Amino acid sequence: MTIQEFTAIKNRTLLCYQCSACNSVCPAFRIEQFSPRMFILRAVSEGMDKAAMDPTIWGCRSCGMCEICPMDIDIPAMVILARMETDKQVNPAPKTKTGHKKIFNLAQKIQAHSTNAPVLNRWPRADQKFTEKGSTVLYCGMLPIWDSLMYTYDLEFKIGLQAILQALNSVDVIPAIPPHLKDSGHDLFYSGDENDFLDLALHNMTILDQMGARTVIVVNPEDYHVLKNVYPLYLDDFDLDIQFWTDYILDHGILEQLRRQAYLETEVHACYHDPCKLGRINKIYESPRILLENIPGVRLVTLRNEKDLAPCCGVTAFIGCDEGSLYLRNERLQEVEDASCEVLVSTCPSCVSHYSCALDARNADNPGLKVMDLSTFMGRKLYKFT
Numbered sequence: 236m237t238i239q240e241f242t243a244i245k246n247r248t249l250l251c252y253q254c255s256a257c258n259s260v261c262p263a264f265r266i267e268q269f270s271p272r273m274f275i276l277r278a279v280s281e282g283m284d285k286a287a288m289d290p291t292i293w294g295c296r297s298c299g300m301c302e303i304c305p306m307d308i309d310i311p312a313m314v315i316l317a318r319m320e321t322d323k324q325v326n327p328a329p330k331t332k333t334g335h336k337k338i339f340n341l342a343q344k345i346q347a348h349s350t351n352a353p354v355l356n357r358w359p360r361a362d363q364k365f366t367e368k369g370s371t372v373l374y375c376g377m378l379p380i381w382d383s384l385m386y387t388y389d390l391e392f393k394i395g396l397q398a399i400l401q402a403l404n405s406v407d408v409i410p411a412i413p414p415h416l417k418d419s420g421h422d423l424f425y426s427g428d429e430n431d432f433l434d435l436a437l438h439n440m441t442i443l444d445q446m447g448a449r450t451v452i453v454v455n456p457e458d459y460h461v462l463k464n465v466y467p468l469y470l471d472d473f474d475l476d477i478q479f480w481t482d483y484i485l486d487h488g489i490l491e492q493l494r495r496q497a498y499l500e501t502e503v504h505a506c507y508h509d510p511c512k513l514g515r516i517n518k519i520y521e522s523p524r525i526l527l528e529n530i531p532g533v534r535l536v537t538l539r540n541e542k543d544l545a546p547c548c549g550v551t552a553f554i555g556c557d558e559g560s561l562y563l564r565n566e567r568l569q570e571v572e573d574a575s576c577e578v579l580v581s582t583c584p585s586c587v588s589h590y591s592c593a594l595d596a597r598n599a600d601n602p603g604l605k606v607m608d609l610s611t612f613m614g615r616k617l618y619k620f621t
C-alpha cells in the first residue's frame with residue numbers, strides 16, 4: 236500500500252467523535268473484548284505502533300458491519316494496517332485466534348515461498364471445454380484442493396467448480412484455466428503478512444499478463460475481493476476486468492438455459508446467506524439470488540437478516556475460528572431453522588465450511604438441514620453431477 240493511501244486512511248480517523256455506532260454493530264464487540272471505538276481512539280491518541288500491540292485487534296472479523304460509521308472511517312483497513320505493524324513488532328495472533336493450528340495460513344506461506352506452483356486444473360469433467368491460455372480466465376484459487384483440506388465434511392467444492400464450468404460452456408464460454416496460478420493471498424493480507432501476500436500477487440499477475448488475460452472470472456468471494464480491490468492498490472497498471480462468477484454467467488444468458496429445463500423437480504426450500512466480502516463489501520446481492528431461485532424446484536425463502544444486514548459467519552482468514560464465532564454461527568443457523576429452510580446456500584467456500592462445522596454439532600436435532608455452496612447446489616440439483 237502506498238504511503239499516500241496509508242496516510243489518507245489514518246487521517247480519516249481524526250474525525251472519530253467516539254459515538255460508538257461501530258461498537259453497536261460489531262460482532263467482535265459482542266462476543267469478546269475487541270472494541271473498534273477504543274481501537275480508533277488508541278490509534279489516534281497513542282499512535283498506530285501502540286494500538287497494534289493490543290492483542291484484541293485479532294478479534295476483528297473484517298466483516299464491514301462498521302461501514303455505518305457516520306464519519307466514514309475505514310475501521311477494518313485500520314485493523315489490517317495494525318496487523319501489518321504487528322509483523323514488524325512482536326504481537327502475533329494468539330493461538331486461539333488462528334484456527335486449525337494455522338494450517339491454512341501456512342499453506343499460503345509455503346506457496347508464497349515456493350518456486351513451484353500447484354497444478355490446479357485437473358478437476359474438469361471429460362466432456363467439459365477449457366484451455367490453458369486465453370483472455371478470459373477462470374480463477375479457482377485453492378478450491379480444487381479444498382475438499383482434501385476440509386475432508387471432515389462432505390463439501391463437494393469440486394462438483395461446484397464443475398458446475399461453474401458447465402454453466403460457462405452452456406453459454407458458449409470456453410475459459411482458460413491456467414495450471415500454475417497460486418492462492419490470491421487473501422488470508423495473508425488479512426493477517427497482516429504484506430510481504431508474502433505481495434509475493435503471491437506478483438506471481439499471479441505475471442502469469443495473467445503472460446497469457447494476455449483481460450477478464451478474470453472468480454469463484455470465491457474472498458479471492459474476488461482481493462483481486463478486485465487489493466491488487467490494484469499494490470500493482471501499477473492493473474487493468475483486468477474482475478468478475479464474480481454469478482454476475483458473469485447471468486450477463487452471458489444463463490437464465491435462458493435454466494428456463495429450458497423441462498423436468499419436474501421436488502420442491503426445496505432454500506435460503507441464501509450473503510458472505511461479507513461479496514455482499515456488504517462489494518454489494519453483489521442479486522445475481523446469486525436470481526440464479527438460486529431459477530434452479531428448477533427451488534423456493535427461495537427470505538431470512539430475517541439479509542443483504543447488508545446479513546451477519547458475519549464469525550471467521551475471516553481462519554482468524555477467529557473459536558467458541559465465540561461458533562456462537563454467531565449457531566445464531567444464524569437458528570434463524571435458518573426458524574425459517575423452515577432445508578438448505579442454507581452461500582457463495583463463499585469459507586462460510587460454507589464454517590457453517591458446516593457448526594451444523595455438524597446441531598444436526599442431531601435436525602438431520603435434514605444442509606449447507607451448500609451455490610455452485611455445488613447447481614451441480615447437484617441442476618446438472619445432476621455426482
Ligand code: SF4
Binds near residue numbers: 257
Ligand atoms: S462509528 Fe466511527 S465515529 Fe463513531 S466511534 Fe466508531 S469510528 Fe468513531
Ligand code: SF4
Binds near residue numbers: 271
Ligand atoms: S469489520 Fe466487523 S469485526 Fe471488524 S471492527 Fe468492523 S464490525 Fe467489528
